[in-house]
Amino acid sequence: MDTEAQSMERDRSCRPPDAGSDEMPxxxxxxxxxxxxxxxxxxxxxxxxxxxxxxxxxxxxxxxxxxxVAQPFQIPSGSMEPGLRIGDRVLVNKLAYRFGAGPRRGDVVVFDGAGYFGDSDYVKRVVGVGGDHVVCCDKEDRIEVNGRSVDESTFLHPGDRPSAVPFDVVVPEGTLFLLGDHRDDSSDSRDR
Structure with a gap:
């Protein structure tokens, strides 16, 4: 048996292209x-x-x-204290209300205040949605929505009353009634 290398013809179709060539197999x-x-x-x-x-x-x-999808915001004022402090950053989910769901009572929302409160973005809590009857205050000094007292003790700023200014509002359809958690330091739906 001959163990010397035999000359074999190579399959040229598998040969890599020349370095300068733009031809590829x-x-x-x-x-x-x-x-x-x-x-x-x-x-x-x-x-x-x-x-x-x-x-x-x-x-x-x-x-x-x-x-x-999402946008970061910096809290500009103390109107949402103690939960959100000046300088805190929040990431806003822009898809939350796009597919049929709307804001619900208790949600915290970010909105453009131009034309209502000023030329900036605001962060507030939803107290009433379109059609709600919102009253301040009941006999126990609590906000009432559709005849039911709302317990705001978990987020209302310590020492603040639900509102120093009484109000009795039916929220127009397609709008929201928004209040800051630090009611003594908040421009909100009470000012409209």
Whole structure:
């Protein structure tokens, strides 16, 4: 038996392309022009290449998340103390009320106060929704919603009354009656 290496012809379809060639074998081993993907072509045109493209895609994803899914806010005032203090940060779920569910009594919401309270975002607690009859205050100095007293002791600022100003409101459909937890330091639906 001859153990010396025998000359064998190699299958040239599996040979890697020349370094300078843009010919690539296809799935069947045939030679043809390479088709680089759109992201690869884009990365080749950007300064910094793939790193810049990755950074731009991350930025676009963050902007989309911020616009449609969740947005961070910083608490600007003491109107929601003691639960939320000045400088605290909250992440607002923008999808919470998009699919048919609406704000419920007790929810804490962030809203644009332009046209109502001023030119900034506000954080308040929902006390009444459209159609609710909200009254302050009952014989025990508690807010009443639709004839039922509301226990606000878990979030109302210590030492604050439910409201120093009496009110008797039927909340218009499509609107909310909002109050801050620190009632003595809050601009809210009582001021409208």
């Amino acid at each position: 296809d799935a069947r081993g045939r030679q043809g022009r390479s088709r680089s993907s759109f992201p690869a072509r884009l990365a080749d045109r950007l300064p910094g290449g793939r790193i810049t493209l990755s950074a731009l895609l991350c930025l676009a994803l963050l902007l989309a998340l911020n616009a449609f």
